[in-house]
Every structure is written in structure tokens, then in C-alpha cells.
Amino acid sequence: MISKTIKINLSEDAEARPVAVLVQKASQFESKVLIEADDKKINAKSIMGMMSLGLKQGAEVVVSADGADETQAVEELTDYLQNAQ
Secondary structure (H helix, E strand, C coil), X not given: CEEEEEECCCCHHHCHHHXXXXXXXXXXXXXXXXXXXXXXXXXXXXXXXXXXXXXXXCCEEEEEEEXXXXXXXXXXXXXXXXXXX
């Protein structure tokens, strides 16, 4: 399992579109992918779970993955969260 702590850069309080794209990206990986924010760990492949996080611009989150493609998953998802417009 690997993890990376980042500050997110999503447009306007992570409305449905950026969160939906994040879930789609996470679902492409075989690994189990979690996003942790405010003491909550959520499966990044769950749209309802991700919406419940209420991610905000500049929030600090931990992206974790465990599985065969964990390194690629963490790299791609952290890149998206830091650069999504």
C-alpha cells in the first residue's frame, strides 16, 4: 500500500462533475483506492461516498492505493486532484 498527502485544486467545492471524473479515473484501476479527508476514509470508486466528503478547494487529503497498479493509481489520481479545472 502506498499513500500520498496533497492539497486539492478542484473547481468550486468539487461539484458533481469533477467528483464523477475522479470516480471514473479510480475505477480504471485494479487496486483498492481510498481518499481520506477529515478523518473519513472513502472508497474512491464510490460516487456517493466521494460526494459525501464535500471536498473543498485547498483541502488536504491522503490518496492511498493497495494492489497491482497502486503506484500508477496514486500518481494519476493525485495529479488529477492537483490539476483539475
